[in-house]
Amino acid sequence: MAPCPARQRGLVMLALLIALMLMSIALAGALDVWSLERRREQEKQLLFVGDQYRQAIARYYRVGRAYPTSVDDLMNDTRFAVPMHHLRQAYPDPVTGKTDWQFLLQGDRIFGVYSSSGAQTIKRTGFPLRYVEFEKEETYGGWRFVYLAPGLRNTPASVTNDATSAPRLPVLNLNPQNDVGGFSMGRLR
Numbered sequence: 001m002a003p004c005p006a007r008q009r010g011l012v013m014l015a016l017l018i019a020l021m022l023m024s025i026a027l028a029g030a031l032d033v034w035s036l037e038r039r040r041e042q043e044k045q046l047l048f049v050g051d052q053y054r055q056a057i058a059r060y061y062r063v064g065r066a067y068p069t070s071v072d073d074l075m076n077d078t079r080f081a082v083p084m085h086h087l088r089q090a091y092p093d094p095v096t097g098k099t100d101w102q103f104l105l106q107g108d109r110i111f112g113v114y115s116s117s118g119a120q121t122i123k124r125t126g127f128p129l130r131y132v133e134f135e136k137e138e139t140y141g142g143w144r145f146v147y148l149a150p151g152l153r154n155t156p157a158s159v160t161n162d163a164t165s166a167p168r169l170p171v172l173n174l175n176p177q178n179d180v181g182g183f184s185m186g187r188l189r
C-alpha cells in the first residue's frame with residue numbers, strides 16, 4: 001500500500017478535530033441539562049422534606065399543645081409513657097446536603113423550618129395551595145415550612161427567627177377540623 005498523501009492526512013486530522021469539538025459542545029449541553037434537572041429534583045425534595053418537618057411539628061403540637069424545642073423532640077417525643085415518633089429521621093436539607101436547617105422560633109420552641117441556602121429558585125409557579133406564597137420568593141431560604149397552632153393567624157410578638165430572616169414570612173394555619181389538608185394563609189409581620 002502506498003502511503004497517504006500529506007494533504008489527505010491533514011483533512012482526516014481536521015475532520016477528527018471538528019468531530020471532537022462538536023462532541024465537546026454536545027457534552028457541555030448535556031451537562032447543563034443534567035444540572036438543571038438535578039436542581040429541579042432538589043427542589044422537589046425540599047418541598048417534600050420541608051413538608052415532613054411541618055407535619056411533624058403539627059402532630060407534636062396536636063398531641064401535647066406545645067411546640068418542640070428541637071428536632072430530637074420530633075423524632076422521639078418522650079412526653080408520654082409510650083414515646084411517639086413524629087419524624088422518622090433528621091432529614092438533611094436537599095439543597096445544601098447538610099442538616100443545617102434554620103428554625104423559626106417562638107421563644108425556644110420551633111414552629112417552622114427553612115433552608116439555609118441563598119441560591120435562586122428555579123420553580124416559580126405550580127406550588128400546592130398551602131405553599132402558594134412560595135411563588136413570590138426568589139431564594140430557597142424564602143420557602144418557609146410553618147405550622148401555627150389553630151387560632152394563630154399572625155405571629156405572637158415574642159417570635160424570633162434563627163439567623164437572618166426575610167422581611168416577609170408566609171405562614172400557614174392548619175384548620176383544626178381537618179388533619180393536614182385544610183389550610184388558611186396568614187402573614188407574619
